[in-house]
Structure formats: structure tokens, C-alpha cells
Amino acid sequence: MEMIYGRVDDSFLLLPRYLYALREANPGTLIGLEVDIDCRFKHLFVALAASISPFYFHLRPVIVVDGTHLKGKNSGILFVAVAKDGNEAVFPLAIGVGPIENDESWKWFMSHLRQAFGEPENLLIIKGYRPGVAELLCQAAYAYEQSNYTRAMSAMAALKPKAYEKLLRVGPEKWARSQCPVSRYSFLTSNAAKSFNARLLWARCLPICSMLEAIRLVIEQWFNDRLAAAQESDENLTPEAKQKLSAELVKSRRYTAKRTTEGKYRIRASGRHYMVDLQEQSCECNEFDLDQMPCSHAIAAMRRTSQWRITCTLTTGAVH
Ligand SMILES: [Zn+2]
Numbered sequence: 012m013e014m015i016y017g018r019v020d021d022s023f024l025l026l027p028r029y030l031y032a033l034r035e036a037n038p039g040t041l042i043g044l045e046v047d048i049d050c051r052f053k054h055l056f057v058a059l060a061a062s063i064s065p066f067y068f069h070l071r072p073v074i075v076v077d078g079t080h081l082k083g084k085n086s087g088i089l090f091v092a093v094a095k096d097g098n099e100a101v102f103p104l105a106i107g108v109g110p111i112e113n114d115e116s117w118k119w120f121m122s123h124l125r126q127a128f129g130e131p132e133n134l135l136i137i138k139g140y141r142p143g144v145a146e147l148l149c150q151a152a153y154a155y156e157q158s159n160y161t162r163a164m165s166a167m168a169a170l171k172p173k174a175y176e177k178l179l180r181v182g183p184e185k186w187a188r189s190q191c192p193v194s195r196y197s198f199l200t201s202n203a204a205k206s207f208n209a210r211l212l213w214a215r216c217l218p219i220c221s222m223l224e225a226i227r228l229v230i231e232q233w234f235n236d237r238l239a240a241a242q243e244s245d246e247n248l249t250p251e252a253k254q255k256l257s258a259e260l261v262k263s264r265r266y267t268a269k270r271t272t273e274g275k276y277r278i279r280a281s282g283r284h285y286m287v288d289l290q291e292q293s294c295e296c297n298e299f300d301l302d303q304m305p306c307s308h309a310i311a312a313m314r315r316t317s318q319w320r321i322t323c324t325l326t327t328g329a330v331h
Pocket residue numbers: 285294295296297298299306307308309
């Protein structure tokens with residue numbers, strides 16, 4: 012490994028030159044490098060230009076961050092920040108390296124993240140939280156409807172009062188979908204950041220410059236593959252969004268919808284009733300509101316409108 016990639020210590024000496032070349036080749040890239048009083052490496056932050064501009068214009072404002080240990084002769088932590096693109100694929104935003112995972116390192120990384128990506132309206136940051144396996148916690152975290160969240164939390168209060176109190180102290184708005192003040196879309200855990208980290212497993216053993224270059228190559232490959240796939244497609248929706256909508260569309264066929272007033276519909280589905288407001292893009296099940304994608308009830312309501320056929324052709328490829 013040393014013969015191919017050089018020594019770990021030597022790589023740190025090359026770092027300023029590598030970063031200079033990286034920025035020259037990728038104008039608009041944001042780089043942060045901090046050294047201590049003896050000029051020894053402390054912190055690093057890199058957000059490539061190819062990640063910065065799409066985030067402003069094309070991605071949902073949800074950033075997932077996570078930290079993981081470097082491998083081999085490297086000591087330190089690799090920080091990653093990712094989003095998801097319209098096809099639900101992991102979209103790398105930035106990486107960072109720090110000596111240990113503590114408040115100072117996180118603060119340094121997050122302040123550079125803010126410098127690179129700003130604070131878009133309704134920005135949500137999800138950090139390394141694992142919902143765990145406890146069934147009640149998952150039920151509470153994943154519930155769309157307030158009543159399901161309350162039921163799961165009441166059961167937890169009775170069965171595991173300590174865990175219940177701790178979860179309330181953390182703040183349900185940070186981990187429960189139905190309690191979040193802004194839309195989490197379909198993001199709930201830090202899985203996206205973990206899967207990016209897992210893809211970088213082998214790179215984490217390399218000396219720092221080789222590691223950065225290996226990560227850059229992964230990002231370049233992903234972006235190129237997606238660009239090629241997008242250029243071949245003439246669809247308005249991504250494959251993932253189309254699949255989701257098609258599944259909801261199939262479910263909606265079993266429902267009956269009745270218009271109550273302009274834009275509002277009462278949907279009868281599996282013995283229950285849901286009120287849908289198409290103008291407000293809202294449904295009583297809360298999925299339409301939180302994920303900002305029409306749920307099966309909303310689609311059942313849309314099927315009653317005169318615009319349905321036009322919408323179908325535009326969004327789902329003339330599926331009726
Ligand atoms: Zn619904």
C-alpha cells in the first residue's frame with residue numbers, strides 16, 4: 012500500500028497542494044483547512060462545486076450528516092453530509108476530516124457546511140440518530156397520523172417510562188415524522204449518510220490525499236452515471252417517484268370519493284373516511300402534507316376532477 016499510495020505522514024505534506032489543484036480544477040468548490048499552532052493538521056472540509064449548485068436549485072432542503080472512523084494507519088473521523096436526489100439516490104454534499112468526534116469537530120464541520128450550503132428555507136438537518144429496534148419507538152417515529160403517534164407514546168410511557176421521558180427530553184420534533192415542524196419528506200434516519208460512508212469503506216484506509224481523490228472519483232462516477240440516465244429519459248418524473256405514484260394510484264382504485272365542497276373530497280377507504288383538500292394539498296392521513304407527494308386518498312380525489320386525464324398524461328404516462 013505504501014509503494015502505491017505513499018506514506019500516511021507524507022500525504023499530509025501534500026495536502027495543501029492537492030487542495031489547491033482541486034479548487035483550480037473545480038471552480039466554486041469550498042475548501043476549509045485548519046492546522047494547529049505547530050502547523051499540524053487539525054480539520055478539513057471539502058464541498059465540490061458540482062454538489063453546491065444542485066442543492067440550491069434541485070434538491071429537497073434536508074441534509075443528513077454522520078461521522079465514521081478512518082481505517083488503517085489513519086486516526087481520525089470522516090464526516091459526511093448528503094442529501095437525496097429526486098430519484099431517492101444518495102447525493103453527496105460535503106466531506107470533512109477531524110481528529111475525534113467531539114463537539115468542536117462537529118461545530119467546525121457544521122459551520123463550514125453552513126458556509127457552503129447556506130440556510131435555505133425550511134432546512135432540516137438529520138444527524139446520526141438511530142431509531143433503534145424497539146417496536147413502539149419505530150411506531151411513534153414513523154407514524155403519519157397524530158393519533159397513531161399518541162397511541163405508541165402512551166404505550167411506551169406505560170411500559171418503558173424512563174425511555175419515554177428521555178425521548179421527550181430529546182424533543183419528538185427531532186425524531187418523529189408527525190411532530191416535525193418542517194417537512195422531512197421521506198427522510199427519517201441517517202441511513203443515507205451511512206450508505207455513503209459504507210461505499211467509502213476502502214478509501215478510509217488510504218493516506219489523506221489518496222482518500223480525498225478516491226472519494227472525488229466515486230462522486231464523479233455517480234454524477235456521470237445519473238446524468239447519462241437522465242439524458243436518456245424523456246419522463247417528467249424520476250423512476251422512483253413514478254413507481255411511488257403508480258402504487259398509490261393502484262390503491263386509490265379501491266376507494267370511493269365524494270366531493271363535499273369546491274376542492275374538498277371525502278374518501279372512503281378500507282372502512283375509514285379521510286378528508287382531502289386538493290387546493291391545500293392536504294389529507295387527513297397526513298402523508299400528502301408531510302411527504303409532499305399525493306397519497307392514495309388524494310389521488311382518489313383527483314380522479315374525480317376534470318383535470319384528471321391531463322394530469323395522468325403529464326405525470327404517470329397515461330395510466331388511468
Ligand atoms: Zn391520505
